Amino acid sequence: MIKEFKKSIGYICPYCSTITVRDVNLFDFSGSAVAEFLCSNSMCAHQNVRVSSKKDKYAISVNCPICGETHLYNIRKIAFWHNDFFVLRCSESGFGVLFIGADEKIKVEIAEQEKLINELEEDFKVSEELSIIFEAVEHINELAKSGSISCSCGGRNIAIEIDNDFITLFCRDCGIERKIKTDKASLEDLLKISTIVL
DSSP states (O other): OOOOOOOEEEEETTTTTEEEEEEGGGGOOOOOOOOEOOOOTTTTTEEEEEEEEEETTTEEEOOOOTSSSSSEEEEEEEHHHOOOOOOEEEETTTEEEEEEEEEHHHHHHHHHHHHHHHHHHHHHHHHHHHHHHHHHHHHHHHHTTTTTTTTTTOOOEEEEESSSEEEEEEETTOOEEEEOSSSHHHHHHHOOOOOOOO
């Protein structure tokens, strides 16, 4: 059986997020010259992957779209051409940064990874929102314990309600309320104050 020295390599541009899939063959990596692979988006065209031949290995550098660093890999030439499909991963996150193998397999793998990244980003966003709410409520609770929250009607019977967008303080005696937005800027402002008067 004659081994066909052709593959596709896929990568995601860290500058514009364009997915590039390129066909390569043995001659692309022959000799002492360095093979450079650019973003396929002509408006970007950043160099994202470099491959140089080192005796029985390929030295590969990839600009990582996940952590922003440049990752270096040394892959045995026989492994590069013999394996049907493999992924070089970001050492920080474990996500793939260079996909090597069949064109269709690369596209499926990148699509699955992008879906996972989007889910993780959504989870992180929710986690960050909860963290802001907890920190804000903790500060309000400390102010309440020290008697530093009151109403302009003179009452101190203050209640709190929380939803995704606001923390609401209201006076049970007169009904006056004050809304505090649950975002980072509002939290920073809240942490600077030592008294709250509705």
